[in-house]
Amino acid sequence: MEPGLASEPTRSMDASAEQSLPEPGSQDSVAGDDIEIVVNVGGVRQVLYGDLLSQYPETRLAELINCLAGGYDTIFSLCDDYDPGKREFYFDRDPDAFKCVIEVYYFGEVHMKKGICPICFKNEMDFWKVDLKFLDDCCKSHLSEKREELEEIARRVQLILDDLGVDAAEGRWRRCQKCVWKFLEKPESSCPARVVAVLSFLLILVSSVVMCMGTIPELQVVDSEGNRVEHPTLENVETACIGWFTLEYLLRLFSSPNKLHFALSFMNIVDVLAILPFYVSLTLTHLGARMMELTNVQQAVQALRIMRIARIFKLARHSSGLQTLTYALKRSFKELGLLLMYLAVGIFVFSALGYTMEQSHPETLFKSIPQSFWWAIITMTTVGYGDIYPKTTLGKLNAAISFLCGVIAIALPIHPIINNFVRYYNKQRVLETAAKHELELMELNSSSAESKPGGSRSDLDTLPPEPAAREGPSWGSRLKLSHSDTFIPLLTEEKHHRTRLQSCK
Known part of the structure; x- marks a missing residue:
C-alpha cells in the first residue's frame, strides 16, 4: 500500500496530529499540510493528504484544500457533489484514469494505463488540471497517434459533408466543378x-x-x-x-x-x-x-x-493495395536502409575474399575485386547466373557462407515491412468505418432533434434548455452526459455537428 493512498482511511493517528476537514464557511476552514482529503471518483473512495497535494497547488485536488473557506459555491465549482456528513468530495469521472493521474503526486510523472483511450485520458488530465508535460514520452506518442487518427476521421467526414451539402451562395460554375x-x-x-x-x-x-x-x-x-x-x-x-x-x-x-x-x-x-x-x-x-x-x-x-x-x-x-504497399515502403526506409547496408558490407567482404582465394587457380574467373562485386551480388541475392563461379575449395566455401549470409540479411527486414503494411491497411479500414459511424451518429442526432417538438420526449429532454443568446451547440453541457466520450473539434468550427467518437475506445 502506497503512503497517503488507500481504498479506506486505515491510517490511525492521534487526534492532535490528524486534522480533518472543517465545516464549509466556518472560521476553522483553514489550509494545512496535514489535512485529510477524501474523494470518491466513480464509486472508488480515495484518501489523500494535504502535504502530498500541495506539491502541485495548481491542480484541482490541491484546490480542494482551500475550497471550504469559500462555502458551497466554491466546492461545487470543483466537484460534482459533496457530503458534509462524511466530508467527502464526489467526482463523476473515470476511476481508472484517476488512478493514473494521481501518480504525479507520488512519482512526478503520469503513465497511461493500457486500454484507456488517449484522447479520453487527455480530457481527464485537463479536468484534474494536470499539465501534459508530466505525461511520459511513451504515452505522448500514443496521444499524438490518436490525434492524427481523429484529424483524419474529421477530414474524411468533412469531405463527405461537403459532397452532400449544397451551398446556395455558390454559382453554377462552382457547382459544376464540384x-x-x-x-x-x-x-x-x-x-x-x-x-x-x-x-x-x-x-x-x-x-x-x-x-x-x-x-x-x-x-x-x-x-x-x-x-x-x-x-x-x-x-x-x-x-x-x-x-x-x-x-x-x-x-x-x-x-x-x-x-x-x-x-x-x-x-x-x-x-x-x-x-x-x-x-x-x-x-x-x-x-x-x-x-x-x-x-x-x-x-x-x-x-x-x-x-x-x-x-x-x-x-x-484505382488500387488501395498498391497505395498501402507504397505507404509501407515509405514507413520502412530504416529497415530498407539496414538491408542495403548489410548487403553492401557483405558484397565488399565476400568479393574481396573470393578474389583472393581464386588467384591460385590458373583458370580463375575473378579478374579483379570490382568484377567480383557482380558475383557477390548475384550470390547473396540467391540469383546465381553461373557466368562467374569459384573453382577452388576455399572459394566454394566462401560462396556457401556468402549465400547463407545473404538469405539472413534479406529476411531480416521482411517482418517489419509486412507489419507496416498490415497496420496501415487495418488502420485505413478502421478510419473508414469510424467516418461512416460518425455520419450515422450525426444523422441520428439530427433526426432525434427534429422529432423533439412534436414527438415523444426522451431522457435527454430533461436537460436544461440551452441559452437562447448563444449561437451554436453548447459543448460543455452535452459532454457532461458522459466524460468518456470525445468529439471532433475540427468539425465544430463551421458545420457545428456534435459527434461522439466511440471508435476510439
Missing part, C-alpha cells in the same frame, strides 16, 4: 462514376498490353524506309487510350479545388509522364525532321517511348 470532381475522384459516389473508374482501369491495362505487343517482331510492319514500326492498329488503340487519359487529366485539373496542389501531387505527375511522351514523340516526328537529322529524331522518339512504362503506375490510383 460535380465533375466528385464524378472523377470518388467512384463510390454514384454508379456512373464507378463505371468510369472501371473503364479507366481497363484502358490502363489495354495501353500497357499494347505497348508490350508493339515490340513483337511478328506484329510489326516495315515502313517506306525499311524500318520496323508498330502495327497501325496498335497505334490507333494507343492513340485512343492516350486521348482518354488526356481528357481525364484535363477534366480533373479543371475541377480541382487547388490547382497547384493537384499539379504537384505524385499521382498526377505520374499521369503527366504517362501521356507526355506521346505528344512529344508526335511533335518530333512531324516537326523535328526539319530541325535535326532523321536518325537523331528516331533515337529521341525511341527514348521517349520507353517512358510509356510510367502509365502502369496509374493503376495505383
